[in-house]
Amino acid sequence: MKRFSFTAKSTLFLLLLSGQMMSAMALEHFITRDGHRLLDGQQEFRFAGIQAPELHRIEDDARGKCAADPRGWGQYFKWPTALEQENWIKALSYAGFKAMRTYVLSVEQEFDAACGRETHIQAPLTKGGLPRLNETAMVHYDRMIALADKYNLRLILPFIDHWEWWGGRKQLAALYDEKEQDFYDINSKTYAAYLSIIEQVINRKNTLTGRLYKDEKAIMSWETGNEIFETNESFLNRTSAFIKQQDNNHLVMDGSYIELKEFALSDPNVDIISNHYYANVCTDCAARVLEDLTFINGRKAYFVGEFGLLPGKDIAAIMQSVVHSQYKGAKSVGGLLWGFRGHRQEGGFYWHQDYEYFSYHLPGFPEGEFNEEQYVIDAIRLGQAQMDGLKAAPPLPVPEPPLLLPINSKDWINWMGSPLGRFYRIERATSLDGSWYIVGNQVSDGENGYDPKVKPLFSDKTGVKPGKSYFYRVVASNESGESAPSNVVQVIPVSG
Known part of the structure; x- marks a missing residue:
């Protein structure tokens, strides 16, 4: 059986994203x-x-x-x-x-x-x-x-x-x-x-x-x-x-x-x-x-x-x-x-x-x-x-970090995309403080007609060792730059 866990960082990340504190009025x-x-x-x-x-x-x-x-x-x-x-x-x-x-x-x-x-x-x-x-x-x-x-x-x-x-x-x-x-x-x-x-x-x-x-x-x-x-x-x-x-x-x-x-x-x-x-x-x-x-x-x-x-x-x-x-x-x-x-x-x-x-x-x-x-x-x-009196649209802002979702299998990796993120880089490590290895680059989540119950956004095909713990994170990018890394999600795969 495949297992997943949100780290403490993941929980804090989710709370920060939820934006529930909205009492201040921004518009004058x-x-x-x-x-x-x-x-x-x-x-x-x-x-x-x-x-x-x-x-x-x-x-x-x-x-x-x-x-x-x-x-x-x-x-x-x-x-x-x-x-x-x-x-x-x-x-x-x-x-x-x-x-x-x-x-x-x-x-x-x-x-x-x-x-x-x-x-x-x-x-x-x-x-x-x-x-x-x-x-x-x-x-x-x-x-x-x-x-x-x-x-x-x-x-x-x-x-x-x-x-x-x-x-x-x-x-x-x-x-x-x-x-x-x-x-x-x-x-x-x-x-x-x-x-x-x-x-x-x-x-x-x-x-x-x-x-x-x-x-x-x-x-x-x-x-x-x-x-x-x-x-x-x-x-x-x-x-x-x-x-x-x-x-x-x-x-x-x-x-x-x-x-x-x-x-x-x-x-x-x-x-x-x-x-x-x-x-x-x-x-x-x-x-x-x-x-x-x-x-x-x-x-x-x-x-x-x-x-x-x-x-x-x-x-x-x-x-x-x-x-x-x-x-x-x-x-x-x-x-x-x-x-x-x-x-x-x-x-x-x-x-x-x-x-x-x-x-x-x-x-x-x-x-x-x-x-x-x-x-x-x-x-x-x-x-x-x-x-607004401009000749061209201003550059897009650099994306915010995406939200990596729980991972049951290296073959089914999904995330909630960043506002205005165009591409994503998926990284893997064997420990939280170890080196991060790129397992996917220039991955898009922009397909029209996509159903997350039918197929994943990304599958890690690089091979992993059975029973070994791995960590994943995702980075969003567009033409203006790239985001900080997402939250980290741990997975222990049964098979490579």
Whole structure:
């Protein structure tokens, strides 16, 4: 039988990585609006990035489809670990991104139990009552906000989805025996439930920071929903006013898309107009930026909330249009590419596939060449740099040490990758104070579609003596340098 042990150093390393002490506030100002501009204090605030929909809930694509969900595309979901959330937010911030939009609050639906899924929003305890927030889910949401504050990342937070993916308006309406269209009816039970969710979220006390959400500077904007394109005037007017009544610190974004609406531009409580650029919205999406800016005419801030699922050259063109297009001096405040996935604690990355395109992994990897990953990431980082007045993206920071995981066998060595680490060197020694021998170099953890239950990141093929104790450590590197060594893990193999 193979044995493993964490050394005392490993335990301390894990505690330091967990980042649980988050009471100090890193951000000085709330983001505010001045006409078509966003401001951080007196400085104009513009941003580009790769949207991170799963900062607080993970669709575990490696597990495949849940057969108990008759919709056919129902997936398995889980909550991220504290280490995963911190790793992801570090990666986004260290890459130079200043703001990030995540995905909606998930809504309970009938197949969740069979698929082992938990959601943020639960059915009322009594029929016709108000929906409840799942405390287990919201602690992960708390941590996302606390970590964003710690690492200077602003958050755009949409409430409810148009779509069924995480459970949306249809699932919310089903809790009240109503139809999905009733979501937009301000006299419906579904709409009353929606307002209750907004009120509960805005006034929630963060269990990690001790602050109410409405007092969290890491939150840049509330968004009425994700792609709720059937939004009508009364729905938006009532919703935006309600949000501002609950919270006068944060901006409000209209969560509609496809066609910009005049009533949104005249709504005094709406700060940001957004659009998403996919094939159903535009054929020349780079040109659409100027069209939308022209329609808005400087009356609100404009944000390209999502774009992508396109060849790299088209993504780069849209990014450059977001950076440079202007109408009467008004430019977009930012744009976010769809979509980012981060490191998995068990090794490798989470991933997602939309049509022929896969999620992007920072800082970009050779295995992602089929997805034009490095080209696309470089284009987005260039866009952020240009918004900051630079001609080129700054060098990546030197990686932090990775986290080496327990080792049962020399043939199965995994680690949780370092934020922005591109390659890894695996070293072995016969004692903690002995010489370290390189057994693997230029090893990548960036494969899209990777499943840590199916194969390891690395196997030590150099040969070891049966029954002898060995020690392993890992060093991360990128073009800026290499990390300090990881924690050390001991293994006593049965066979060489």
